[in-house]
Amino acid sequence: MTHSALMKLSEKPWLWAFIGATCVWIATIIFTGGQGAGEILSAALSFGTFSVIVGIGQMYVITLGPGNVDLSIPATMTFAGVVSMKIIDSQNSMILTGLLIALACGAAVGVFNYGLIRLLRIPPIIATLSSSFLVQSSAIAYGRGLKIKPPPLLADFSTTKILGVPLLAICVMPLAAFMGLVLHRTVYGKSVLAIGQNPRAAKLAGVRVDFIRFATYVLSAVLAGFCGYVLSGFSGGASLNMGAEYLLASIAVVVIGGTSVAGGYSNLPGLWGASLFMFLLVTMLNTFGLSAGVRLILTGAIIVGVIVLAGGRKN
Amino acid sequence: MNDMSRPIVKLNSVEKNFGAVRALDGVDLDILPGECLGLVGHNGAGKSTLMNILAGIQTPTSGILDFGDGGTSTNHNVSEARRQGIRCVFQELSLCPNLTVTENARIQHPGIKGWNWRARARELILGHLDEIFPNHGISADDLVGDLSIAKRQMVEIARAFSIVDSDIRLVILDEPTSSLDATIADQLMAHVRRFTGAGGSCVLISHLLEEILTTSDRIIVMRDGDVVDSRPAQDFSRQTLVETMGSVAKDLHEFDQNTDSKRSEETPYLSIYPTEAHRGISLNAHKGEIVGLAGLSGHGQTDTLVRIYDRRKQYGIEMAFVAGDRQSDGVFPLWTIGQNISISSIRNLLNLGLLDLKREHELAEEWRDKIAIRTPDVNHNILSLSGGNQQKALFARAFGSPADTILMDDPMRGVDIGTKQEVYEMIRAEAATGRTFIWYTTEMDELKHCDHVYVFRNGQIAADLSSQELTEQKVLHASFEEAS
Numbered sequence: 001m002t003h004s005a006l007m008k009l010s011e012k013p014w015l016w017a018f019i020g021a022t023c024v025w026i027a028t029i030i031f032t033g034g035q036g037a038g039e040i041l042s043a044a045l046s047f048g049t050f051s052v053i054v055g056i057g058q059m060y061v062i063t064l065g066p067g068n069v070d071l072s073i074p075a076t077m078t079f080a081g082v083v084s085m086k087i088i089d090s091q092n093s094m095i096l097t098g099l100l101i102a103l104a105c106g107a108a109v110g111v112f113n114y115g116l117i118r119l120l121r122i123p124p125i126i127a128t129l130s131s132s133f134l135v136q137s138s139a140i141a142y143g144r145g146l147k148i149k150p151p152p153l154l155a156d157f158s159t160t161k162i163l164g165v166p167l168l169a170i171c172v173m174p175l176a177a178f179m180g181l182v183l184h185r186t187v188y189g190k191s192v193l194a195i196g197q198n199p200r201a202a203k204l205a206g207v208r209v210d211f212i213r214f215a216t217y218v219l220s221a222v223l224a225g226f227c228g229y230v231l232s233g234f235s236g237g238a239s240l241n242m243g244a245e246y247l248l249a250s251i252a253v254v255v256i257g258g259t260s261v262a263g264g265y266s267n268l269p270g271l272w273g274a275s276l277f278m279f280l281l282v283t284m285l286n287t288f289g290l291s292a293g294v295r296l297i298l299t300g301a302i303i304v305g306v307i308v309l310a311g312g313r314k315n
Numbered sequence: 316m317n318d319m320s321r322p323i324v325k326l327n328s329v330e331k332n333f334g335a336v337r338a339l340d341g342v343d344l345d346i347l348p349g350e351c352l353g354l355v356g357h358n359g360a361g362k363s364t365l366m367n368i369l370a371g372i373q374t375p376t377s378g379i380l381d382f383g384d385g386g387t388s389t390n391h392n393v394s395e396a397r398r399q400g401i402r403c404v405f406q407e408l409s410l411c412p413n414l415t416v417t418e419n420a421r422i423q424h425p426g427i428k429g430w431n432w433r434a435r436a437r438e439l440i441l442g443h444l445d446e447i448f449p450n451h452g453i454s455a456d457d458l459v460g461d462l463s464i465a466k467r468q469m470v471e472i473a474r475a476f477s478i479v480d481s482d483i484r485l486v487i488l489d490e491p492t493s494s495l496d497a498t499i500a501d502q503l504m505a506h507v508r509r510f511t512g513a514g515g516s517c518v519l520i521s522h523l524l525e526e527i528l529t530t531s532d533r534i535i536v537m538r539d540g541d542v543v544d545s546r547p548a549q550d551f552s553r554q555t556l557v558e559t560m561g562s563v564a565k566d567l568h569e570f571d572q573n574t575d576s577k578r579s580e581e582t583p584y585l586s587i588y589p590t591e592a593h594r595g596i597s598l599n600a601h602k603g604e605i606v607g608l609a610g611l612s613g614h615g616q617t618d619t620l621v622r623i624y625d626r627r628k629q630y631g632i633e634m635a636f637v638a639g640d641r642q643s644d645g646v647f648p649l650w651t652i653g654q655n656i657s658i659s660s661i662r663n664l665l666n667l668g669l670l671d672l673k674r675e676h677e678l679a680e681e682w683r684d685k686i687a688i689r690t691p692d693v694n695h696n697i698l699s700l701s702g703g704n705q706q707k708a709l710f711a712r713a714f715g716s717p718a719d720t721i722l723m724d725d726p727m728r729g730v731d732i733g734t735k736q737e738v739y740e741m742i743r744a745e746a747a748t749g750r751t752f753i754w755y756t757t758e759m760d761e762l763k764h765c766d767h768v769y770v771f772r773n774g775q776i777a778a779d780l781s782s783q784e785l786t787e788q789k790v791l792h793a794s795f796e797e798a799s
Contacts, residue, residue: 185670193647193649194647194658197648197650198648200643200644201638204636204644204645205658206635206636206659
């Protein structure tokens with residue numbers, strides 16, 4: 001019956017993100033008369049991949065429960081991008097070293113964030129926001145605003161497309177699938193889900209609450225570092241504002257993707273749908289040729305609408 | 316008041332289905348004015364569902380609720396129930412933890428308004444607390460979240476009995492004494508008698524049969540969603556009540572041939588002082604022992620258990636914890652029954668680092684059968700279970716884990732007598748294989764299963780009794796000593 005069909009649907013909140021993305025894409029190509037349908041999708045996948053990378057980390061953090069969010073993602077991306085690009089100095093031979101440096105930058109920020117949260121007992125939202133000022137300033141001081149070109153091999157890797165599908169997206173898909181498996185099938189993932197539902201019960205069920213939270217903030221920052229590294233390759237070098245748009249994007253893709261903001265329940269496939277949706281939405285509004293003000297209003301309204309639809313999950 | 320012989324509510328073949336599960340199977344029930352109606356039955360017999368329907372929280376699938384005054388409501392709801400003068404104290408408490416006692420009192424009484432509401436709400440709630448529970452030790456400005464579960468329960472009860480603008484005709488008490496110690500429970504029962512003596516009605520649900528037998532005028536027994544017996548309380552005895560409920564009563568004396576204390580000169584397996592600042596008597600446990608923690612509730616037993624649990628790495632002992640306050644300490648509300656059971660055993664269910672879903676399911680199935688969790692499918696959400704069955708899932712979580720020491724925080728809240736007996740036997744059997752139990756309980760009967768009992772008072776151990784020395788008088792004496 002329709003009732004059970006609806007039940008099944010509501011158990012898969014990520015579906016809404018894909019439905020939204022599809023609708024927006026169809027609306028766009030109807031407007032263009034079918035022109036550029038493939039190109040739009042290909043571009044959405046290119047840009048969406050970056051949102052997915054940071055979205056995974058943010059999703060794990062948000063799943064830890066109310067009050068947990070990582071606002072230092074943009075600054076971490078910039079920092080990791082700037083430091084790694086400067087050290088690589090456009091040499092192909094340094095690519096791997098650079099990657100490790102970017103990841104290490106992320107890990108350092110994650111450790112610092114959790115230090116603020118745990119040792120100084122600062123709420124995560126304030127801790128990560130304030131640490132992002134420190135991190136961003138470090139990036140400015142270290143990079144002195146110079147944009148250093150990425151090594152050609154890295155630039156090629158992050159911009160290559162195979163039959164219209166970005167190579168980077170092909171590489172990130174297994175990563176996302178793996179992180180989905182980690183969430184539902186490993187001690188670490190189950191611990192994150194348990195803490196998000198009831199931290200006290202989790203502690204009394206034997207979950208190492210502090211260690212898991214620490215690991216999760218580090219994970220988020222490491223993924224942000226990775227994202228900063230590949231984004232530098234993609235956009236011809238690290239710039240100081242390269243992370244800016246990922247503050248909203250990382251949170252929006254998590255929520256639109258069907259993860260519960262109240263914690264304890266998350267959804268990895270939804271990140272892809274939501275990332276595509278976010279990019280296609282902006283593309284659609286641009287294609288319609290609307291003024292900037294109307295575009296922003298519609299973006300906001302549509303995001304709210306999708307969250308209401310997707311957030312219909314009841315206990 | 317109404318005509319004393321006319322029922323204040325008449326239930327006519329009330330049925331309730333939750334999907335495929337039939338919770339109520341055509342219940343007929345009258346509740347008379349001035350009557351204390353005892354309601355007993357197994358976990359999942361439908362007691363709480365029936366009360367939820369009376370309180371307007373759930374709508375019956377079919378059947379009629381007749382309130383006499385022409386108010387035959389087919390769409391009975393919460394505000395209608397309040398208008399009819401029905402109040403409830405539920406198993407899962409309904410206070411807001413982030414508000415003070417005063418503010419919680421105000422929430423239920425929109426009638427208290429205007430510039431001086433705080434003072435009036437304070438007066439109202441303190442008045443009722445003083446009346447029901449003299450020397451309760453609760454301040455009206457305490458945040459509810461900071462109170463122990465016993466005190467929260469007291470506030471909830473006092474609030475249910477408080478009147479502002481509409482009369483109270485029926486108070487439903489669903490397991491009201493499950494977290495209260497004996498003295499406070501007696502105060503409540505005395506209040507129930509006063510209340511019904513003045514013409515009010517009460518429905519009292521409890522697994523403590525003594526309480527039901529001494530307080531009720533009439534007792535109804537539910538089994539599998541139906542009322543199977545209804546008689547005046549004096550026609551029942553503990554034995555007949557248990558038989559009617561459908562479980563075979565085991566004589567407690569069977570356990571009385573208590574093993575000699577396993578204590579010898581060997582060093583204890585685990586040892587702790589309840590408060591580091593004032594040492595005094597230490598709590599010791601030897602391997603394979605059942606150690607009981609007694610005393611009035613809220614005197615440091617739970618805190619001590621949590622401290623022992625936190626130090627499990629230091630002791631080098633694997634431990635599991637059975638929560639009594641299941642909402643805040645036990646249940647993961649978004650998970651299935653199976654996932655709730657397996658969480659403490661995941662490390663043993665790994666296959667190449669990944670959780671083996673088949674073995675997880677087998678573990679859940681095994682424990683569903685062992686401890687008789689009433690569910691057609693362990694893949695259903697944990698909240699689909701009745702309170703007592705959720706508690707069984709928490710037992711399964713701890714017993715099924717590899718832990719060799721199990722800490723239990725007054726774990727029998729809402730568990731029916733048949734299951735209790737099974738769990739007691741399970742604890743004995745497990746202890747015989749070398750598992751250690753540290754068991755906080757508010758029920759005197761349960762202390763008889765322990766090899767050694769520590770009585771707590773004001774966060775310290777006031778008495779250290781071996782099973783041979785244990786008597787009710789000694790426990791009470793030690794709990795109250797300083798009162799003089």
